[in-house]
Amino acid sequence: MPLLDASSVFPITYPDGSLSKATMYLKNVIDHPRIEVDDYSYFTHYGKLEETAEILAPYLGRGCREKLVIGKFVQIARGSYFITSSANHPMGGITTYPFRIFKPETFGYKDLPVKDTVVEHDVWIGHDAVIMPGVRIGAGAIVAASSVVTRDVPPYAVVGGNPASIIRMRYPVEIISEILDLAWWDWPIDKIEANLSALESGDLAALKRA
Known part of the structure; x- marks a missing residue:
């Protein structure tokens, strides 16, 4: 039996057999036309299940123009959220x-630019x-607790602070390129779990042989 079940709503079972109902696979909880989430990405919060989209992206209404796109195996801790483009106020006057925003026919400030927010795998x-609005967070990046991310984050960067800046890179540039080419997140789940030791230890040579 695999460790992960992409169809689960609540994927964590504690050693005593109890189910964690604070952590959920977003793909199986959110039904929102402006939010796209891929498999195995989870979010932890204490709100009602049906409030998940609003807690995660409180300003992303169903009639907004931008999207929030979240890849596979993304891990979003409690208290984190996305401020999307439609939260912006006009600042030119x-x-x-x-x-x-108080009338449907004028909602959304059509003259203000919007940009999708993307979290890679x-x-x-x-x-x-x-x-913050329109940010792209590259694959394998780590965002430190209480950070405010105002600009794009490169793949495999560790960022922190307000505004968040790069603390360090997790790997050298050439290794990052190899990991991105490997794209392990697109493997079948049985292949991923068969290679967990190599994934967890950073054994890139073993992963390339898999």
Whole structure:
């Protein structure tokens, strides 16, 4: 029996047999036209299950123009959330008050630019992190707890702070390129689990032989 079941809602069972109902696979919980989530990506929160999309992206209404796209095996800790483009206020005039959001026919400030927010595969977003509009977080990146991510994050970077900046890179550039080419997250789940030791230890040679 595999460790992971992509069809689960609550994927974590504690050693005593009890089920964690605070951590959920987003793909199996969220039904939102502007949110796309791939397999095995989870989020932890204490709200109601049906409130998950609103907790994760509180300003992303169903009629908004931008999207939130989350890849595979993304890990989002409790308290983290995404501020998407439709949360922006007009800043080119005297007032920033968003008058036009109060009527459906003017909602969304069609003249303001929007950009999708993208989280690539195997990203770890720590507790209470905030991801700002239009950011792309590269595969394998780590976002430290309580960070505010205001700009794109390269693959396999560790970022932290407000605004978040690169603390270090997890691997040299040439190794990152090899890992991205490997794209282990696209393997069948049985192949992934058969190679867990190599994945967890960073044995790239063994993974390339798999």
